[in-house]
Every structure is written in structure tokens, then in C-alpha cells.
Amino acid sequence: MILGSIWIGLSEFANMEGLGKTLLTSAGIAGVVIGIAAQPILGNIIAGVQVAVTQPVRIGDSVIMDGNFSTVEDLRYTYAVLKTWDERRLIVPMRELITETVENWSHTEVHQTCPVFLYVDYGADIDAIRQQFISAVKDNKLWDNKTEPEMFVVEVTANIIHLRGAVSAVGPIEAWTLACEIREQMLNYLYSKQKAYLPAERLILKGKDQ
Numbered sequence: 001m002i003l004g005s006i007w008i009g010l011s012e013f014a015n016m017e018g019l020g021k022t023l024l025t026s027a028g029i030a031g032v033v034i035g036i037a038a039q040p041i042l043g044n045i046i047a048g049v050q051v052a053v054t055q056p057v058r059i060g061d062s063v064i065m066d067g068n069f070s071t072v073e074d075l076r077y078t079y080a081v082l083k084t085w086d087e088r089r090l091i092v093p094m095r096e097l098i099t100e101t102v103e104n105w106s107h108t109e110v111h112q113t114c115p116v117f118l119y120v121d122y123g124a125d126i127d128a129i130r131q132q133f134i135s136a137v138k139d140n141k142l143w144d145n146k147t148e149p150e151m152f153v154v155e156v157t158a159n160i161i162h163l164r165g166a167v168s169a170v171g172p173i174e175a176w177t178l179a180c181e182i183r184e185q186m187l188n189y190l191y192s193k194q195k196a197y198l199p200a201e202r203l204i205l206k207g208k209d210q
Contacts, residue, residue, distance in 0.1 A: 041078065048077045048094040057097060057104055062172040064103040065092065069176075105172040112175035113147060116165040116183050120190065124161065124197035126153065129190070133165050136185045142178040144170045160199045 052075075057063060061072045063082065070082035070090060080097055082090040105112055120129065130151045137149035147168035155162035167182055169175035190198055 045077055045094075048075075051075065051080075051094055051097055056107070057102060058106075061104055061106040062110075063105065065090075065096075065100065110171045111144065111146060111168065112170075112172040113166050113168045114172075114175040114179040116167060116179050116186070118163040118165070118183075118186055118190070119160045119199050120163065120194070121159075121197040121199055122161060124190075124194050126161070126163070129163065129186070129194070132189050132193075133182065133186060136182050136189075137165075137167050137178070140178060140181060142169050142174050142181070144168050144174075 051057065057072050057075075057080070059072050059075055063070055063072060065082065068082070068084050068090060070084045072080060073083040073089070074081040078094055080092045080094065082092055084090060116133075118129070120126075133151045134149045137143050143149070147166070149165065149167055151163055151165040153161055154164040165182070165186075167175065167178045169178045
């Protein structure tokens with residue numbers, strides 16, 4: 001009888017040992033799973049602290065991220081809210097603000113220069129276009145009088161001349177708006193004054209005897 005009780009006790013002890021090992025193994029696996037699942041959250045929290053300390057972006061900054069021009073509307077512990085120019089909201093994890101390339105137009109100085117591209121034919125009067133461009137910029141109230149407007153021939157292809165003008169304003173939004181207004185004015189000028197020299201495809205037909 002006594003020997004039977006001892007044997008049963010030892011059996012139960014062995015079973016408990018197996019159960020303990022099972023629980024420890026399960027706890028270890030669960031810990032690994034939880035650790036893996038928590039990595040993005042912890043990474044975003046750490047990135048949020050880094051953003052708060054180093055301030056690569058701040059609320060109100062004008063930024064370009066993934067091709068979207070946006071304003072930083074809010075910064076939280078794990079994510080940022082970016083407001084696009086067309087009123088959309090982008091929720092960006094903090095880690096992406098640290099690991100991805102973000103173009104910050106307001107980081108050190110809000111003054112901004114913006115390009116204006118035009119394409120004309122070889123017969124166009126470049127000097128006249130340049131003078132019209134400079135005059136249009138200086139007459140616009142958005143121009144900041146800080147950087148002189150300029151225009152250069154930046155590329156020549158087989159069919160067109162590529163012109164690049166530069167305008168400046170007190171901030172990125174103003175510079176973008178100024179560039180849009182000047183671009184429209186220059187298109188109207190080209191259409192009314194040098195319509196024949198807008199980009200066009202030409203076909204040269206030759207007779208049989210040529």
C-alpha cells in the first residue's frame with residue numbers, strides 16, 4: 001500500500017514536471033510572438049522620441065513625402081498627420097519620418113524658390129520670352145523682391161528648346177502659387193505673341209524628283 005502511494009506520487013510529480021516544461025515552452029513562444037508584434041510599436045515610439053528631440057519636422061512645416069506636398073498637421077507618439085494640398089490626411093508612422101527621405105521646405109528658412117518650365121520651338125525669340133518672364137514676376141505681388149527672377153535655356157532636343165525660369169516668394173505655398181500664375185501668364189503670352197513657335201511636330205514632304 002505504501003509503495004503504491006509512493007509510485008502514484010512520483011508519477012504525479014513527473015506529470016507536473018512535464019506540464020511545467022510545456023508551460024515554460026509556451027510562455028517562451030508567446031514571448032517571442034509578442035516581442036515580434038511589439039517591434040513596430042516600440043520602433044514608432046522610439047522614433048517619436050527622436051523626432052521630438054531632434055525636430056527634423058515640426059507642426060506647420062511644409063514637406064514633400066512620397067511625392068505628396070503636405071503640411072505637418074499633428075505629431076503623436078507613434079504617428080504623424082500630414083495634410084495634403086487637396087485636403088487629404090496622410091497618417092505616417094514615426095519610423096518612416098526617420099528612415100525615409102522627407103523634403104522639408106520649412107526646416108531652416110521658409111523663403112522658397114520655385115522653377116517654371118517652358119518649351120518652345122527653335123524659331124522662338126528667347127530674349128523676348130526672358131524679358132516678359134522677368135517683367136511678369138516683378139509685377140506679381142507674391143514676388144518677395146529677394147531673389148532676381150531669371151530664365152535659362154537648360155536643354156535643347158531635336159525639336160524643342162527647354163527653358164527654366166526661377167521665381168521666389170516668402171514661403172513654399174506662395175512660391176508654388178507664384179510659379180503657377182507666372183506659368184499661365186507665359187503660356188498666354190506665347191500663344192498671343194509667338195504662337196507659331198509653340199512646340200509642334202513637322203513633316204517634310206518631298207516629291208519623287210527630290
